[in-house]
Amino acid sequence: MPQKFPAILSLDIGTSSTRAVLYQAETGLVVPGTAFFDSHEPDATADGGSSIAPDLLLQEALSCMAQSLASAPHAEVIAVASCTFWHSTIGVNRHCEEQTSVLLWSDRRSANQVADLRDSLDDVAYTERTGCPIHTSYLPGRLVWLRDNFPEVFSECVRFVSPGEYIYGKLFGPDRIAQSWSMASGTGLWNAHAEMWDTEILSLVPGLTPAHFAPVSDDPVSGLLSPYKEQFPRLAQIPWYPALGDGACSNLGAGGVTPDRIALMIGTSGAMRVAVPGITAPRVPPGLWRYRADKERFLVGGALSNGGSVWSWLTETMQLPTTGADDLLAAMPPDGHGLTVLPFLSGERAPLWRDDLTGAILGLTQATTPLEIARASFEAVGYRFAAIRERLRTVVPKAEIIGTGGGLLRSTASAQILADVMGEPVTLSGEPEGSSRGAALWVCEKLGMGRLEDAPFAMGRRFLPNPDNTEVYAKARERHEDVLSRLG
Numbered sequence: 001m002p003q004k005f006p007a008i009l010s011l012d013i014g015t016s017s018t019r020a021v022l023y024q025a026e027t028g029l030v031v032p033g034t035a036f037f038d039s040h041e042p043d044a045t046a047d048g049g050s051s052i053a054p055d056l057l058l059q060e061a062l063s064c065m066a067q068s069l070a071s072a073p074h075a076e077v078i079a080v081a082s083c084t085f086w087h088s089t090i091g092v093n094r095h096c097e098e099q100t101s102v103l104l105w106s107d108r109r110s111a112n113q114v115a116d117l118r119d120s121l122d123d124v125a126y127t128e129r130t131g132c133p134i135h136t137s138y139l140p141g142r143l144v145w146l147r148d149n150f151p152e153v154f155s156e157c158v159r160f161v162s163p164g165e166y167i168y169g170k171l172f173g174p175d176r177i178a179q180s181w182s183m184a185s186g187t188g189l190w191n192a193h194a195e196m197w198d199t200e201i202l203s204l205v206p207g208l209t210p211a212h213f214a215p216v217s218d219d220p221v222s223g224l225l226s227p228y229k230e231q232f233p234r235l236a237q238i239p240w241y242p243a244l245g246d247g248a249c250s251n252l253g254a255g256g257v258t259p260d261r262i263a264l265m266i267g268t269s270g271a272m273r274v275a276v277p278g279i280t281a282p283r284v285p286p287g288l289w290r291y292r293a294d295k296e297r298f299l300v301g302g303a304l305s306n307g308g309s310v311w312s313w314l315t316e317t318m319q320l321p322t323t324g325a326d327d328l329l330a331a332m333p334p335d336g337h338g339l340t341v342l343p344f345l346s347g348e349r350a351p352l353w354r355d356d357l358t359g360a361i362l363g364l365t366q367a368t369t370p371l372e373i374a375r376a377s378f379e380a381v382g383y384r385f386a387a388i389r390e391r392l393r394t395v396v397p398k399a400e401i402i403g404t405g406g407g408l409l410r411s412t413a414s415a416q417i418l419a420d421v422m423g424e425p426v427t428l429s430g431e432p433e434g435s436s437r438g439a440a441l442w443v444c445e446k447l448g449m450g451r452l453e454d455a456p457f458a459m460g461r462r463f464l465p466n467p468d469n470t471e472v473y474a475k476a477r478e479r480h481e482d483v484l485s486r487l488g
Contacts, residue, residue, distance in 0.1 A: 007031060007075035008443050009235065010436040011065060013057055013084040013163045014246060015104065015268045016040065020064035021433055022072050023440040025447075028455050031075060035433060036067040043101075048108035051101035054090050057163050058170055062231070069234060079220070079447060080240040081439035083249040084164040086186035086291070087137050091146065091157030096169035096177070099156045103142055106269075106305060106346050110141035111355045113148065117141055120204055128283065129191045130198055131290035133353045137305075138188030143205050160212050164243025168221065171228050172240070176221045179214040182244040185292040189213070192281040192290065218242060218294055218446070241443050246435045247271055247303070248293040253438030254404040254429040255457030257297075262392065262399045264385065264418065264426065265434075266407035269346075270307030272388045273299045274396050285391045287351025294442065300395050302350025302388035306343045306359075308407025310377050313345055318370035329375050330413035334420060334469045335476040337372035339363040340483050341380040351387050352484075362483060378414050382421035383477045389422050402459075404429040412461070420469035421477070430458030 006025040012018070022034035038060040042050045069077070087105035090098050118134050132138050139160070147154040161169065162183050169177045184190040191198040197210040220239030223229075229236040247265070250256075251273050256263030262274045276282050276298045284290045288302045314320060321328070340362040348357040361373060389401075403415055403426045419426040431437055445452050 002074045004074050004076045006078045007072065008440040009065065009068060009077050009080045010440040011061055011080065011082040012246065012249075012433070012436040012439065013061060013082070013167070013243070014435070015042065015085050018057060018060035018064055019433070019436055020061070020068040021436050022068055022075050022077070023437060025078055025444055025449060028437065028441050028444060030433065030437070031072050034068045034071045034075075036064045036071070038064060042104055042106065048111070050104040050106040050108070052104065054098045054102055054163070054166050057102065058167050061167055065232065065235075069232070077234050077238060079238055079443050080235060081436075081443040082164055082241065082243040083246040083435050083439040084162055084183070084243045086183065086245040086247060087139065087188070088162060089139055089142065089160045090163065090166050091153065092159050092161055092166065092169065092174070093156055094158045094174060096166065096174040098166070099153055100146065102163055103146070105137045107142060108136045108347055108355060110136050110145035113144040114141035114355060117144070117204060121200070126201065127289075129193060130188050130201065131185055131192050131281070131284060132188035133289060135349065135353045136347070136355050137349060140188050140201050140205060143208060147205065147207060154207065157212070159214065161214060162243065165214055168240065168242070171224055172221050173225055177214040178217040178219065178221065178242045180218050180242040180244050181216055181292045181295050182248050183242070184213070184216045186245050190216070192292070241446060244293065244439055244442065245291060247273060248291065248299055249435040249438030249442070250404055251275055251299060251438065252293060252442055252452055253434035253436070254402050254431050255459070256402055257452045259396050260399050262389075262396065262401050264401050264403050264408070265405040266307040266414065267405040268307060268309050268407075270304035270381065270385065270405075270407075271301055272385060272392060273301035274392060274399060276300055276395070282395070285394045287353070287391050288388065289350070301392065304381065304384050305346040305349050306381065306384075308405070310343050310345060310381060311407060311411070314370075314374045314377060318373060320370055320374060325371070325374070326411050326413045328371055329378065330416065332371070332375045334472045335379065337363075337368070337376050338365070339368065339372060339376035340479055341373070341376045342480075342484060343377050343380040343384065351391055357487065378417050379421065379473065379476065380480060381414075382417045382473070383480045385418060386422050386477060389424075401426045402429050403427065404431070404434045409460075412463075415461075415463045419463040419465045421473045423465045423470040425462055425464050427462045428460035430460040
């Protein structure tokens with residue numbers, strides 16, 4: 001008979017999929033055959049809306065957890081870890097019944113409200129307090145937009161919660177919801193220095209008070225309600241830790257837990273983040289942000305709204321070959337297409353925080369091929385990462401760059417382009433489930449089973465920059481930045 005072993009069930013609620021996977025508590029390694037996922041696509045509207053049905057995420061989470069548990073009947077689950085996407089919110093009533101859809105970070109309908117907030121705030125002081133720039137990605141503008149356009153709905157919202165809090169509210173009851181330090185830090189409403197909801201920004205959203213948000217705590221809850229305790233008897237009385245930001249967990253799971261490692265992630269979006277230990281908030285470099293992984297760790301970095309989503313758009317729109325496209329792209333010379341691309345299909349975040357930017361392709365001729373457009377788009381994403389890296393040098397002048405995320409791990413062409421554009425080596429992470437693993441490792445640390453910094457982290461292929469290509473890209477990036485600067 002197989003022997004029982006302690007395990008952590010990790011739930012990852014992402015922008016494009018929900019996943020559940022078991023990790024061995026003693027090693028931090030995946031229990032083979034226990035990873036299950038369901039995919040979803042945000043609903044996009046012509047006016048810039050981007051949303052997901054909350055109940056869809058709940059049902060996916062329940063399904064994935066059930067499959068993962070069934071695949072390992074001898075795993076003794078000792079705790080549940082979770083992570084979810086930052087900067088998104090659901091308005092709920094006192095019964096945790098949704099009054100809105102999940103209003104995603106990519107929802108740009110609050111552009112006018114954000115412009116008004118910029119006029120009312122000292123943006124540098126605001127970002128230093130909250131860690132977040134004034135932008136449509138964050139909650140302040142979105143909540144003003146909701147109040148302005150749907151005042152009755154806004155008044156029915158007793159709480160604004162993240163997807164993780166929503167699911168926990170269903171499983172444990174609305175009075176048991178807690179918001180992790182990590183999730184609070186990414187709202188644009190949390191004052192990192194005072195460690196409370198920021199009074200100035202709340203005053204600019206009439207009707208919004210600290211009571212609209214769950215208490216901030218990294219402590220677990222336990223005691224599932226019916227019918228969930230009957231559905232998941234193995235999970236009914238064990239600790240469930242609050243959801244962390246999936247970006248934080250991506251760093252933790254890939255080994256980006258110390259200042260000498262920058263995690264570069266390409267998923268649906270993209271980001272570069274470095275962990276900074278301590279309880280005192282570090283300064284925010286111009287154009288970047290500062291969030292928390294937990295009470296003892298900060299993250300400093302920048303995010304792109306356009307990462308793997310650019311590849312998805314190219315594949316569908318340009319009808320790229322379904323197999324072999326990456327090899328063809330890798331074989332093309334750097335900047336050999338004569339194109340300048342602005343890859344802002346979903347707006348722009350770091351480092352300019354321009355809500356109004358859209359995508360553009362300059363230099364098209366009758367001879368331009370879909371693969372050349374794809375290559376130029378990959379290079380343009382690399383230029384945006386290079387802009388973030390330059391600003392991160394004020395925090396970490398030298399650091400190893402760890403590449404992670406499905407959009408990067410599947411493409412050797414993009415990994416080499418990034419190394420060449422930045423002029424620095426890029427080492428791919430060997431952890432295929434970075435976010436869920438990061439959440440599991442964090443819970444193991446909370447349970448006293450070892451420090452995150454001491455966990456083993458597998459590394460994959462290392463891409464070295466080609467100096468000649470770096471020189472070519474430096475000139476191409478100047479052209480890219482020149483076009484961008486002309487947009488005002």
